[in-house]
Amino acid sequence: MAKKQARDRAYYEDRLKHESPKIYADLQAGKHRTITEAAIAAGLKKSRTRLLELKNAFRKASKAEQTAFLGWLAAQGYSISPSSAAGTAALTIAVDGKLLPAAAKRIEEIIMKRQLKVGDVMAEMGFRRLNASLGRALHRGDRLKPDVITALEKWLAANASI
16 A cells, blocks of 8 residues: 655645746745745645634544534533424534433423423333333433434424423
């Protein structure tokens, strides 16, 4: 397997000399402050936006860091609504099977207002009352199975007015 070529200062300087001599001359004259700036002007590199940096950092983060970040976003009041297959937006309540803090808070709020027990919620969602998965997810941070998450999203939508 061939070794991956370094894309460092020397690489872009060499390309500028051969492919864009006018921009290289501008770099030497001081019109461009850095090789990167000159390479962007020549179209050899793309400018890195803050959005691009955020996306890159999120991809490189561990699952725990991604979950914590998404929880922080939810706590800041941002809703994360990916489009479902049907084309409607649904609120994301869990990442990697773990409830987001905002979703857990909303579930507990509905339970308190309706004077329910966790078993009652499970029964309303079509599961056995003795299924402790939701209670463990709320109180210990355990993961939920995808079918429970789907049912919980529907249950939250049905109780949105509460």
